[in-house]
Amino acid sequence: MNNLAQDIDFLTQKKSGVKRLTLTDYRNYASLRISSELCPIVITGDNGSGKTNILEAISFLTPGRGLRGARLSDIRRISPAIVGDDYIPSNASWAVSAMISKNGEEFEIGTAVENFLKEDNDESGIYNKRIVKIDGQRSSVQAELGNYFSAIWLTPQMDRLFRGGSQPRRSFLDRLVYTFDNDHAKRTAVFEGLYKQWYQLIRNSNGKVDKLWLEGIEENMAAMGVAIAAARREQIARLNAFIENEPDDVFPDVELQLDGTIEKMLATLPAVDVEDFYMQKLASERNKVLCNENVDGVNRADFKVFYKKKNMPAELCSTGEQKSLLISIILAQTKCQILYQDFSPVLLLDEVAAHLDDIKREALLSKITDLGLQAWITSTNPELFGSLKNKAQFFELKNNSLLEK
Numbered sequence: 001m002n003n004l005a006q007d008i009d010f011l012t013q014k015k016s017g018v019k020r021l022t023l024t025d026y027r028n029y030a031s032l033r034i035s036s037e038l039c040p041i042v043i044t045g046d047n048g049s050g051k052t053n054i055l056e057a058i059s060f061l062t063p064g065r066g067l068r069g070a071r072l073s074d075i076r077r078i079s080p081a082i083v084g085d086d087y088i089p090s091n092a093s094w095a096v097s098a099m100i101s102k103n104g105e106e107f108e109i110g111t112a113v114e115n116f117l118k119e120d121n122d123e124s125g126i127y128n129k130r131i132v133k134i135d136g137q138r139s140s141v142q143a144e145l146g147n148y149f150s151a152i153w154l155t156p157q158m159d160r161l162f163r164g165g166s167q168p169r170r171s172f173l174d175r176l177v178y179t180f181d182n183d184h185a186k187r188t189a190v191f192e193g194l195y196k197q198w199y200q201l202i203r204n205s206n207g208k209v210d211k212l213w214l215e216g217i218e219e220n221m222a223a224m225g226v227a228i229a230a231a232r233r234e235q236i237a238r239l240n241a242f243i244e245n246e247p248d249d250v251f252p253d254v255e256l257q258l259d260g261t262i263e264k265m266l267a268t269l270p271a272v273d274v275e276d277f278y279m280q281k282l283a284s285e286r287n288k289v290l291c292n293e294n295v296d297g298v299n300r301a302d303f304k305v306f307y308k309k310k311n312m313p314a315e316l317c318s319t320g321e322q323k324s325l326l327i328s329i330i331l332a333q334t335k336c337q338i339l340y341q342d343f344s345p346v347l348l349l350d351e352v353a354a355h356l357d358d359i360k361r362e363a364l365l366s367k368i369t370d371l372g373l374q375a376w377i378t379s380t381n382p383e384l385f386g387s388l389k390n391k392a393q394f395f396e397l398k399n400n401s402l403l404e405k
């Protein structure tokens, strides 16, 4: 066993994950409470029984919009009794809370969405606000959750990750970055807000732009954008180096690349110069906004993945190969988190067996148990997970409740 493998082996003796999960008015669940152990958890049930909803709820214990990228207002439980013209949402909308263990230390964390009525002269209506709670203390900073809990997910929607537009790939990469750089979630949200403001200002200007105001926004966008690009580069370099040193024995070797103007410039120029360049670039691209053309920058960067041995871009690989490439990335990220962050992420694997051959499915399951991970695994077919007998908790979903098998 080499040094790196020994370190991972040592660190996986400390375990992290969810020990109790409580959902309130969350999609199909009026209320659900699960006591879970720090091991694989296999949840089976028919289509529509609520498997993915449980994984999504856990994903809301991390910053962002969960594994479906859902609108907060779609998650509140709809029941026949509360649908209709007279339905008035109550103040508390939905909530997910959990007792989690981080290397043996226990914490209560949770997130809730509250509805509130805002009455303004021009705008009034019901708004949603997401709050987080850590050991009873309310916080509006979602990124704080990252100090206690981390989750990586793989969903059937991600089977198309390499084939469609670049936005989901960027979000996937940005989530990998969050764990190592807690401010990254905030930075990407701030950049998005600035971009919208900048875009609207130009669109609504009728040719009379307030130059000073625009320049101020562009300066902030450039600073934030360069920090985003640098953090992405750092994470890609970390994962590539890890994969180079510790190639997996079953899942394919991947090479990760970043295709973005700002990210590429950072390879040769100091950050301050790239920031100046980005500011000038934004000013010169104001016309593109008026012509409805794409504006280049960190908002357009793409995350490229290659199947190293075959020298094949991921988008040209088969469906099962693409899933295996994603699993390679997720395993490398998990091991890097264990090594450098000192606590393991929880894996949320929705219908993970689909498209994997028997050898790969079994390899993945044994890697999860070897690494001592808590992995929430869903399937319509419990027979695929027979090898986890005595190593995992098995639940079956029926009529919105969970029965331990």
Ligand SMILES: Nc1ncnc2c1ncn2[C@@H]1O[C@H](COP(=O)(O)OP(=O)(O)OP(=O)(O)O)[C@@H](O)[C@H]1O
Pocket: 026, 027, 028, 029, 045, 046, 047, 048, 049, 050, 051, 052, 053, 054, 074, 075, 076, 077, 078, 079, 380
């Ligand atoms: N806001 C909501 N209120 C009530 N029910 C909802 C809400 N949003 C989604 N649902 C319902 O929750 C149910 C379970 O959905 P989920 O995606 O968890 O099922 P699943 O077990 O993963 O199914 P599949 O095997 O098809 O993936 C669905 O019937 C869906 O319509």
Ligand SMILES: [Mg+2]
Pocket: 051, 052, 053, 350
């Ligand atoms: Mg599902």
